[in-house]
Amino acid sequence: MKIDPWSSTTFQDYIRLRDEFGIQEFTQDLWNDLPNPHKLLRRGVVFGHRDFNIIHDFAKKGKPWAILTGLMPSGKMHLGHKMVIDEVIYYQSLGADIFIAVADIEAFATRGITLEQTKKYALEEYIPNYIALGLKPEKCKIYFQSQHQDVKDLAYILGKRVNWSQMTATYGFSGSTNMSHIMSPLIQTGDILHVQLQQFGGVRPTLVPVGVDQDPHIRLSRDIAQAHRLYNVTITKDNRVGVFVKVDEEVKKLLDNAEEILNKLKFTNLKRITEYKALYVNEASEEDIQKIDFALALSEPDFGGYGFLQPGATFHRFMTGLTGEKMSSSKPESAIFLTDPVEDAKKKIMHAKTGGAVSLEIQKKEGGKPEECMIYELFYYHLIEDDKELEEIHTSCTSGKRMCGNCKKQAANLIEKMLVDLKNKRNAAEKNIKKYLF
Ligand code: TRP
Ligand code: SF4
Numbered sequence: 055m056k057i058d059p060w061s062s063t064t065f066q067d068y069i070r071l072r073d074e075f076g077i078q079e080f081t082q083d084l085w086n087d088l089p090n091p092h093k094l095l096r097r098g099v100v101f102g103h104r105d106f107n108i109i110h111d112f113a114k115k116g117k118p119w120a121i122l123t124g125l126m127p128s129g130k131m132h133l134g135h136k137m138v139i140d141e142v143i144y145y146q147s148l149g150a151d152i153f154i155a156v157a158d159i160e161a162f163a164t165r166g167i168t169l170e171q172t173k174k175y176a177l178e179e180y181i182p183n184y185i186a187l188g189l190k191p192e193k194c195k196i197y198f199q200s201q202h203q204d205v206k207d208l209a210y211i212l213g214k215r216v217n218w219s220q221m222t223a224t225y226g227f228s229g230s231t232n233m234s235h236i237m238s239p240l241i242q243t244g245d246i247l248h249v250q251l252q253q254f255g256g257v258r259p260t261l262v263p264v265g266v267d268q269d270p271h272i273r274l275s276r277d278i279a280q281a282h283r284l285y286n287v288t289i290t291k292d293n294r295v296g297v298f299v300k301v302d303e304e305v306k307k308l309l310d311n312a313e314e315i316l317n318k319l320k321f322t323n324l325k326r327i328t329e330y331k332a333l334y335v336n337e338a339s340e341e342d343i344q345k346i347d348f349a350l351a352l353s354e355p356d357f358g359g360y361g362f363l364q365p366g367a368t369f370h371r372f373m374t375g376l377t378g379e380k381m382s383s384s385k386p387e388s389a390i391f392l393t394d395p396v397e398d399a400k401k402k403i404m405h406a407k408t409g410g411a412v413s414l415e416i417q418k419k420e421g422g423k424p425e426e427c428m429i430y431e432l433f434y435y436h437l438i439e440d441d442k443e444l445e446e447i448h449t450s451c452t453s454g455k456r457m458c459g460n461c462k463k464q465a466a467n468l469i470e471k472m473l474v475d476l477k478n479k480r481n482a483a484e485k486n487i488k489k490y491l492f
Contacts, residue, residue: 056226059267060164060235068101068266068371075269077102077369084110092144094137094370099435100263104272105366108344109261113148119259120249121145122365124155124242127175128165129383130391131183133436134373141263141368143188151255152194155245156180159199163234169200181487183392186479189490197492199241204251209237209244215281216240216274224270239274246275246365257351257361266369279362284308284354287347295338297350299331308357309333315349373435376428378407390432393480396473400466403429409451410458421454429458429465437468 055074065071072079080103085091088110094100112119123138146152158172181196199205221227227236250257262272283300285308290296297316299308309326312333316324323336338346347363354361375381375388382388390399409423409430424430430447438444450456 057267057270058226059270065266065372071266072102072369075273077104077266077269078106079103080106080368088113088148090144090147092141093439093441094140094435095144096441097434099137100141100368100370102266102369103367104276105259105364106261106368108259108363109366112259113150116149117258118151118255119149119261120151120153120255121261121263122153122155122246122249123263124157124160124245125176125180126157126161126165127172127180128161128167129175130393131179132381132383132389132391133432134381134389135180136183136187136392137370137373137435138263138265139184139187139189141370145261145263146190146194150193150261151249152189153245153249153254154184154194154196155202155205155242156196156198157238157242157245159234159241160238162200163232163238173198177487179393181490182480182483183476185483185486185490186392186476191486191489194490195492196490199245202248202492204253205241205244205248207244208248208251209240212243212247212278212282213237213240215278220274220277224274239271242271243275243278246271247279247360247362250360250362252355257355257363259363260365262365262367264367264369265372267372269367269369272365272367276364279364282360282362283351284357284359284361285312285347285350287343287350289340289343290334295335295340295343295346297333297335297346304357305331311353311357312350315353316346319346319349321346374428374431376402376406378428390469392473392476394473396470399469399473403432403462403466403469406462408458408462414457417457418454421452422456422458424448424451427451429461432465432469437465437472 080100084103084106085095109119121142123142142152156172156176158169158176161167161172162169176198221236225239246260246262248254249260264272286298286300288296297312299305309328309331313324313326316335321335321337325334325336335346351361351363373381375385377388379388387402387405390402406428409425409427411417411420411422430451433444433447438447447456
């Protein structure tokens with residue numbers, strides 16, 4: 055199995071996907087002690103992660119961490135696109151520094167639209183909606199890939215540690231793939247890692263909230279981050295924690311530095327073996343690795359390194375289209391766009407696929423199937439905040455007390471409220487856009 059971030063396949067079996075790619079399960083202990091956990095986290099829409107436990111730890115302790123995500127400005131923004139920004143806004147409330155990349159270079163390279171068009175979609179669709187949904191300008195930067203010299207430079211520099219076999223194995227590129235497309239994963243890696251450069255806040259845990267189709271980019275970024283480290287901290291075969299210098303220059307200085315840092319962390323029983331470029335930490339155990347690694351990473355810029363920590367990620371499920379197929383901008387009847395006129399949105403809801411039975415009689419007797427219902431999915435992902443209320447909808451549906459007609463009306467009313475509210479807030483947002491732009 056391969057995940058192709060540019061294909062239009064739908065994902066069905068999220069559990070299999072998770073297991074096959076070593077994505078970790080997004081379990082309750084990762085969110086239940088955070089303030090006001092977001093419904094997408096509580097309800098398992100975010101179903102997988104990489105290294106969220108580190109983010110959880112930093113958020114709880116009020117230590118600095120960052121969010122970096124991107125938007126593809128190749129069309130109008132619909133409810134499927136809303137999920138990432140809902141997550142981002144939640145993480146902003148937890149104290150994260152927010153960075154958002156407008157993937158104009160990627161849209162140009164892979165979707166064949168002009169940079170001019172991408173600008174319009176970003177400035178007239180995405181950014182006003184982000185603000186309307188509640189994104190705050192404090193500690194928040196939105197930038198265009200094409201305008202960000204540091205990101206582009208980093209992409210070029212990071213490319214030195216990736217070879218063509220790795221790219222073809224990850225993305226299935228072929229001889230006819232255009233070179234700009236081939237560069238775009240490196241630009242995305244530049245996006246993801248640039249927030250750890252000194253001038254953008256320095257080495258710190260970074261979380262990338264995305265749809266699971268983006269996992270190849272996450273894996274690439276994690277590999278590249280690791281490849282640029284000066285130190286490697288691991289458990290050795292004889293079960294000790296070892297700090298290894300990965301480069302051949304200034305080995306003595308780097309070992310001295312590691313020794314000093316370990317001493318500060320109260321590890322004093324150290325054994326240095328210079329031929330192995332190694333320092334064994336006798337009192338440390340596996341649980342100390344993250345702490346040691348972080349302290350060493352912070353010092354790497356002093357020695358000409360980057361100290362990039364591997365970026366973490368959360369992965370959300372995709373919404374099904376209202377028609378029961380994939381939700382897609384190219385099929386307007388499958389999606390509710392945030393700029394849809396209320397009447398259009400209501401019509402789409404009235405025509406949506408439900409989990410209702412073939413007749414009212416049968417539905418009263420046997421109940422409906424919320425798991426197969428696009429209306430229920432709207433409630434679940436976007437329209438109902440309260441978990442109890444959602445549960446009541448579920449039970450009244452499966453028990454045959456709730457009928458689809460009224461249920462759709464309820465969804466239509468809630469959508470109307472949301473769209474009208476967003477429209478008002480978008481109008482108010484327009485004059486504030488500059489505050490967000492990098
Ligand atoms: N490739 C992403 C998409 O197709 C957009 C994107 C660009 C992105 N840079 C990013 C996502 C960095 C996450 C992190 O939607
Ligand atoms: Fe869906 Fe509501 Fe019908 Fe149940 S009653 S199948 S939730 S539309």
